[in-house]
Structures are given as C-alpha cells and as structure tokens.
Amino acid sequence: MSQARNSLTRSVLSHAILLTYTIIALAPVLVVILNSFKTRAAIFNQPVMPPLPSTFSLIGYATVFGRGNFALYFTNSFIVTVVSVVLVMVFGAMAGFALSEYRFKLNTLMGLYLAVGIMIPIRLGTVAILQIMVATGLVNSLWALILVYTASGLPLSIFILAEFMRQVSDDLKNAGRIDGLSEYKIFFRLVFPLVRPALATVAVFTMIPIWNDLWFPLILAPGEATKTITLGAQSFIGQFLTDWNAVLAALSLAILPILVLYLIFSRQLIRGLTSGAVK
C-alpha cells in the first residue's frame, strides 16, 4: 500500500519536473510566435497574452515580405542544405563502404585520418578556407558553402555508415559477385538501399547544423544574392531592430521551417541519437 502511494508521489513529481521544464523550453519560442501576430501596442501592453481579434495584426509579416528577400534567402538555404546533405550521404556511403568492405593497406590509417574531422571543428581552418575560396573565385557563391559543409559533414557520416555497412550480410554481397555484379553495382544496387535507415539518420544530423550555421555564410557568402536564411534573418533583424513587429515576424519565419522539419524527422533524429537503445 505504502509502495503504491510512493510510486504515485514519484510519478506526480516526475510529471511536475518534466512539465515545468517543457514550459521553460517552449515558452520563449511561443511568446515570440504569438506576439508576431499582434499589433505594436498589444506587443508592449500585453506581452504574455495570445493574439485576440482586437489585437490581431499581420503588419510585421507585411514588412518582412515587402522589405526583406526572404524567399531568396530561403531558396539559398534550401539549395545549400539539400546539395550538401546529398553529397555527404553519397560520398560518405561510398567511403564507408570502402572502409568496411575491403581489407587493404592503410585501411586503419585512412579511418583515423577521416576521424580527425569528427572532433576538430572545421571553423579553425577558416583563415585558409577563405584564402582558397578567394583564389578559386568561389567567394560569394553557394558552392563555397556546399563544399565546406560537405567536408565538415563527411567524417561523422563515414563513421556512422561504415558501422552500419558492417552489418550487411556477406552472403548477399557474395551472391551478387557470383552473379557477376561489379563492385559498383554491389554498392549501389545492394548495399546502398539496405542502409537507408542509417542514411536518414545521417541526413538529419547533417542538415540541422548546415541550416543553422551563421559563421560560414557570414565569412564566405555575405553578398545579398547568396545570403542564407540564417544570415538573412540576422542582418534583417539588425536593420529593423526598432520595428518589433517585423523582428518578431522574421524570427517566427526563421523558426517555422526548421520546426516543421524537426516534427517530421524527429523519429529519425531520436532514433539516431539513441541508436540501438530504443527498440
């Protein structure tokens, strides 16, 4: 009896702590989104109230769409993220396959060489990266960002994918070899489709830091035509700092796409983070 009551208290206490922290985690985001739909007066007079019919206003969004290039920024971010993620997945899977499938001299050394990038942030090479991009004329192009993000995403993806490819059955690959498939066909037709779950994990892991990065867009592609949404929102908000409606609307617009992506992919992301544990 006392044990039952004990476990009830524990469960109530658990919910109380988790609920409190959930509110702490979500409230700041909610306050910004709700206030972006209000008139300027209501933003300041009743900051914690949701928008009511009398205080509802879209003036902030009108400013953002009228004055900012958000459609362009969004397209840039989208191109950079999608191309980088695809390159990371394909090249990462190919390298992971080579490392996990074949025994060759330097295999271990190559693995270690590629693993350095997991821990050492690419940002520390910025000085030289900028010089390379200036020398090759890639500054202020989306390719500069795509190449840098591909390089920084590859080490972890190779590591994860090699781990997964070790689990693909040898019998299957050997059956393919007996049927006369080339090593390339074995990879692209047999192995690549089989590691799709791992590829999804890699995609989500790679995507979020690329979409959110500010450092490289700021240094390698700060021009108006190549601004990503993160940099675009940053500089737009910097210019319109006193226009609270516009700032709140711009922030809400920056939150929205990543939030939608997260809610779609949260299963993959959580499965990746807790890989193997959550069955």
Place this chain on the structure above:
Amino acid sequence: MADATSKQRKPIRWHIAVFLAPAVLIYSLLMIIPLLGTLQQSTMTGDITNRAFIGLGNFVTLFTDPRWSSGFWNAFRNNIYFFLINMLVQNPLGILLAALLSNPTLRLRGFYRTAIFIPTILSFVIVGFVWKLLLSPIWGVTPTIMKFFHAGQFFQPWLGKEQYALTTLSLISVWQYVGVPMMLVYAALLSIPDEVLEAAECDGITGMNQFWKIQLPLILPTLGIISILTFVGNFNAFDLVYVAQTAAAGPNFSTDLLGTFLYRTFFGMQLQQGDQNMGSAVATVMFLIILGGVCIYLFTVQNRLRRYQF
C-alpha cells in the same frame, strides 16, 4: 585457395580508390589542408606579397604584448567560465531529465522528449534574438512574468550588465543544448538490461539508491562523451555571442569568447584592422586547446572507464 589466387595475380583494386576518392578529396582540400595552412600561417608575418617566417613570434605577441594579451586572456577566462557553467548546469540537468524520462511507466514520454529537444534544433540567430527580446527591459515580458511570481523587484537587464552578461549567455546556451545530454543519457539508461535492475531490486536497492549505485556507474562512458562534446562545442562557440552581443562581445568585452576574439582578430572591427597571421595564431591556440581536451579524453577518461557490454 583464395590465398593461392590472390598470390597469383594481385590486380590493383581500382574500385577501392574510386569509392574513397570523392570523400577523401573534398575532406582533404577543405578541411585538412586549410587546418594545416592555418597552423603554418600562424608562424608567419607580413601580407600575401611579402610573407616571412617568424617562428613563435605571433604567439609571444598574443600572450605578452599588452595590446593583444589582455583581450586574449580575457576571452580565455570567459571561455573557461562558460564551459564550467555548461558542465555544472547543463549536464546534471540533462541527466535528471533523462532519469525521469527513462521510467518505463511514465506517460507522455514521447511528448516531453520531443518538446525539450526543440531549442536544440533552433539556430543561434533565433535563440540569441529570442532571448535578447525576452530579457529586454524595453519589452516587458520577463518583468511581467516575474511580477506574477512576486519577484518583480529582482529584474535586471541581465544581458546589458557587465557582471551578469556572461552568466546569462551561459545559461541561454544551457537552455539551448540541454537536449543533447538528455538524449544521450536517456539512450544509455535504456540500454541497461532489465535483469540488472531486477537483481538490484531483489537486493533491496530501489528508487534513488538504484540510480546512484547501479545506473549512474553504468552510464559513466556516456558522461565522458557528453563532457567532451560540451568541451569542444564551448571552446568553439561564436554564434550566440555574435548574435546577442555583436562581435564586440559587450558590455565591455565581458562576454568575449575565443570564437568572437578570433573573428575580431581575423576580420578586424571598427578601428582595429584585421590580421590574418594573428587570426591564424588564435585559431592555432584554439586548435591546441581542443586537441588537448580530446587527447585527455581519449587517453585517460575513456581508457579508465570500462565499457559494459551486455
């Protein structure tokens, strides 16, 4: 027999090279070579037309010349403080939340897990501005909420005051990243087999005792991983300070971290001109700090902590 055939003819297996080439090429060209180039450039002086080797001269300047050293050591101290707050607040909080979530009978687990992780996926630009607005004395959100809890008189413009700004930013970083230790510890706790916990229960070890004596020792390797992730992330931090306090890391450089110091050294700011060689020197110091942390982790922490395989 396989042995015999491989001895007879040993063709070069070109497909291995083809599989490795794209990844190794991009990775080497944009990661390893720039990193080495930066290390090399930290020992040079002069501009691109007239560059000369000066050995450790830039580092001597960085550590001892008063024009550089006060800024550098200030950023270094701030960075250590930033890291300590993250370690002491973010990781214990993450462990607590994970311990609560790992209770299999708890309802709404998925909801809590998804919701608490949301700040982690947001960019620094969003996080920085959201908190800047929320803590702004012009907009009354925080004072309104604090008044509701009868604590209105304690409100301060935290991000604008020298003595509070760094702590406030550290806590914002905790708010953003608590999801990572939570998820990793949560996964580690779930991987402990039920038999171990049942055996503990038979021995009368339950509740909090069970957590401290059974579960925590078993997840020590994960705690090592989250510590090193926090370390690398914190000593590489830039965006949050840049967004919330600009590259000047105000007020009066009280929120300057090595990342913002690197940015100002490299690109310059207002009256100060950018200096690529000194920028490389700062990046090299950051590289050595991070490398040192990773080595300590690999050679001591990870070796001592036995991995429990079930």
